[in-house]
Amino acid sequence: MKKTLHVLIIGHSEEEAALLGEELGRGGYDIFLERVYSSSTMIEALSRHSWDVVLSEYKLPRFSVLAALELLRKNAPATPLIVVSEERDDEALVAAIKAGARDFILKQRLERLLPAVKAALAEKKAPAPGIDGGHFETRLKLALEVNNSGLWDWNVETGEIHFSSQWEAMLGFREGEFTPNLHTWEALLHPEDKTAVNHALNEHLEGRTPYYETEHRLKSRKGEWIWVQNRGRVVERDEEGRALRVIGTYTDISSRKRAEASLRLKTAEFETIFNAIPEAVVFSNNKREITLANPAFCALFEYPPDELEGKSEEIFYTDPKDFRNAANSGPEANGKEAIPAREILFKKRTGRTLTGEKLETPVQDAQGNRIGFLSIIRDVSARRKNGDVPKVQETNYRRLFEEDLTGNFIISPQGAILTCNPSFARIFGFASVDEAMKGNFFDLNPDPRFKASFLELLRKEKKLESHELELQRRDGKTVYVVQNVIGEFGENGDLQSIRGYVFDDTRRREIESQFVQSQKMESLGTLAGSIAHDFNNLLSVISANSEILLMKMNSEDPLRKAAEQIKQTSRQAAILTHQILTFSRKQVVQPRVIDLNEVVENVAKILLRLIGKDIEMHTILNPDLGKVKIDPVQIEQIIINLAVNARDAMAGGGKLTIGTNNVTVDKEMAGKHIDAQAGLYVLLAVSDTGTGMDSETLKHIFEPFFTTKKKGKGTGLGLSTVYGIVKQNKGFIDVYSEPGKGSIFKIYLPRQAEGQ
Secondary structure, eight states, X not given: OOEEEEEEEESOOHHHHHHHHHHHHTTTEEEEEEEEOSHHHHHHHHHHOOOSEEEEOSSOSSSOXXXXXXXXXXXXXXXXXXXXXXXOOHHHHHHHHHHTOSEEEEGGGGGGHHHHHHHHHHHHHSOOTTOSTTOHHHHHHHHHHHTTEEEEEEETTTOBEEEOHHHHHXXXXXXXXXXXXXHHXXXXXXXXXXXXXXXXXXXXXXXXXXXXXXXXXXXXXXXXXXXXXXXXXXXXXOTTOOEEXXXXXXXXXXXXXXXXXXXXXXXXHHHHHHHHOSSEEEEEETTOBEEEEOHHHHHHHTOOXXXXXXXXXXXXXXXXXXXXXXXXXXXXXXSSSOEEEEEEEEEOTTSOEEXXXXXXXXXXXXXXOEEEEEEEEEEOGGGOOGGGSOTHHHHHHHXXXXXXXXXXXXXXXXXXXXXXOHHHHHHTTOSSHHHHTTSBGGGGSOOTTHHHHHHHHHHHHSEEEEEEEEEEOTTSOEEEEEEEEEEEEOTTSOEEEEEEEEEEOHHHHHHHHHHHHHHHHHHHHHHHHHHHHHHHHHHHHHHHHHHHHHHHSOTTOTTHHHHHHHHHHHHHHHHHHHHHHHHTTOSOOOOEEEOHHHHHHHHHHHHHHHHOTTEEEEEEOOTTOOOEEEOHHHHHHHHHHHHHHHHHHOTTOEEEEEEEEEEEEOHHXXXXXXXXXXXXXXXXXXXXXXXXXXXXXXXXXXXXXXXOSOTTSOOSOHHHHHHHHHHHTTOEEEEEEOTTSOEEEEEEEEBOOTTO
């Protein structure tokens, strides 16, 4: 009877976990797997089950492998943990082994997994001398050896370097034949690599880089050049910051470099032949997505080369059934034999059709697994007569036209929409195709010059590719489109009709605008924070000296009033610098898990005095509100700043409402905000019935020192402070406002999972 191996997986995908289980199953085990992703789910799994081994990724999205090792030490100290990593990282390897990991295995070398697990299980039963949890150096040495790596230890003051035995073996030196110091090591460096190596090393010694890393060549005892990857880090500095000791690792990467050079040569040879083939040739993966097409293919189907990669082959078929037959049916789809040539009616990028003879053969990897298809298409339209093309193709073309996600259209030179598909109507806000066809294309842009300039450009160029336009939907909202259009001209050169399609590019433009704004705010924050720190130092001197002056003056001193004014002004300036530091996210904070409702209720008492009697204040708080992790003082700053702005916008009185709720942010909403992640959030909403803001003001409200108030009535840092706090706590803000309709600020803060 097979022994069941209970394996806890941390962080790997479902497919990767299945692969790990399959690899371990080769050892004659029945495999029981469970996957966890966070500290809380790991603790829960450890509490209800006994695990034979834990397999973890090194880079985890929600917590680190070092934290996982600590949890294992506290809850199941005898259970071994093995790191299975995508990348070879010597620093990660050292850190993991030092923290207690039993081994460090690359995903590319999974053949090591089963022996490593067996060794860990044997060690668990009866720890072998020198390989138990307390012998970090031994386990590290073993891990480095199987990963083809070694250690070096450099005394910077004396120049002495200690190399592990693998280093001498790598270069072919006998034991004791090589004098281990900096000068002899530099003598082995390739002349072309010395400048780069010395620069990288000096940069790290001076503290300008977090670690030292280079790939360079060393001369072996036989005079051959060996490629090595060298990584290191300063582990000891003196009181003045000078480096005293550096420890690192090295790896022989000569095989990789030779493989890369060979691959470059073979790639160049392949590209020369592939590009010279006169027939249309295309490679696609098992999903029928194009991975590579030669120039003849691009020319035949009238596509630029950079537009084809990743597109489905389906875009070339006029009849979807032909594509489905090719992709999904019969032994041809799943087998490894070449598919006989057959004639198919294809369509080009412009919509024109061609009859092509297609020959297809599967492509296999070194293990014989099919990884895609190679297709050759020959244009045989010339040998077809008009009557040979089935009339049913017109029906298929119409169906494709109707179902296309881009907005297809044909218009007259005067702008009358002669025909269009449902996507065109949807993009421009028409209720139906019939309603769209009652309109005029040139009315989609209110600029009276648009029609003349568009027609002039089309008559000159004959066709417009990737032409960007700013148009208006039927409801007046701006829509950005990218269009491809072709003019149909008569024999005398007059423009008879215009056909083309438009793609809605509004979403990309919005994201691009958000990114630019985010970068600008980040730059302003960095600049403001640097200035604020220096300014704060100056204020400390001014404030301290004003205190000294006041201590030495009596109450009748004629200069006392001036000294008191200096002190008061320095305090006000200190408040400003604190706000600037908040915006730049450089102030010291003490975040903790809090109930947002409690903070709102406490601040509300202060706000009643702050906003005045003319303004009604209401709170709408969700009693089952989730917790957030933030410094409560920062929440108070957010609420007070927004409330003060609302008060100033309601000079004649009004209503201020503060609300809280639990919300779920989906991918679509998160995609509208740079750095926002989909998930569970707590919402803090502050709304007023004040004057509101126009769209131009909304673009600038979070910029430091921007204010719409009169001179002397505001610093322009209130909303900048709010922005800085929210960003610092991994949240985001939505603002809704229109002139005369008030404003609402929605603050989204990540909700803490229960038990955290």
